[in-house]
Amino acid sequence: MHNYTRDVRKAVSDALFFKSCILCANRADSRAVCPSCEKLLDEERLRFPVTDLKVGGGRKIKCASLYKYDSYGDIMTRLLYFIKQEYDKDAFDFAAKKFSYPLSYLNLPENTVIINVPRNAENYGKYGFDQSAEFAKRAKYYCGKKFIYSNLLKRKKGAKEQKKLDSENRKINVHGKIGIKRIKLAFLTRKLKALKIDKPFIVIADDMITTGASIAECESVIRTAFPSAEIFAASLARND
Numbered sequence: 001m002h003n004y005t006r007d008v009r010k011a012v013s014d015a016l017f018f019k020s021c022i023l024c025a026n027r028a029d030s031r032a033v034c035p036s037c038e039k040l041l042d043e044e045r046l047r048f049p050v051t052d053l054k055v056g057g058g059r060k061i062k063c064a065s066l067y068k069y070d071s072y073g074d075i076m077t078r079l080l081y082f083i084k085q086e087y088d089k090d091a092f093d094f095a096a097k098k099f100s101y102p103l104s105y106l107n108l109p110e111n112t113v114i115i116n117v118p119r120n121a122e123n124y125g126k127y128g129f130d131q132s133a134e135f136a137k138r139a140k141y142y143c144g145k146k147f148i149y150s151n152l153l154k155r156k157k158g159a160k161e162q163k164k165l166d167s168e169n170r171k172i173n174v175h176g177k178i179g180i181k182r183i184k185l186a187f188l189t190r191k192l193k194a195l196k197i198d199k200p201f202i203v204i205a206d207d208m209i210t211t212g213a214s215i216a217e218c219e220s221v222i223r224t225a226f227p228s229a230e231i232f233a234a235s236l237a238r239n240d
């Protein structure tokens, strides 16, 4: 999956002071993704971006995504792979701009809260950032609406990497493995109170949704903290 030739080309071209495309390594000037790769990405857009996602307690939440994700080795994989492994400000801006589309499909009111699915502790330690947090917190600048970003959730230590597990084990793996950061909860509660919001709209943000197990776990934790909230999910990509 890893293309070293492309990575070397990218490193060389970045060193020559022009930005290269994170997907094809061709010259992209100030952009993270060149126009032809962006066009290829746009061909991967979902025909039906909004769907119902089953969460705990027989509940369903509305889930909006931009791209379909159904195979390895395609341009979508490359994008997700890049933002997981590299801290690139322009790439996160690009992802944030794209993430503003699924957000807009949900017709959210002002002061909707965006909360990212937290990255597991192992990968956070390895890469030093949380890719969903990075584009989720930037997304509000592209939505034309006042959104509140909150890094409310944490993944408890010992949770295995989801992609290595099958569907049933994914559910077991996340169960009880996502918790709330007390300080962030106090901060968010104060903020909502100051805005006189008792029924907050909350969107759970992730880079990719496969089984929805992580979303379901986040939903249940958020639901406990904010029982009256309207909860949604949004992602860059989703299994079609």
Ligand SMILES: [Zn+2]
Binding pocket: 021, 022, 023, 024, 025, 026, 033, 034, 035, 036, 037, 038
């Ligand atoms: Zn390109």
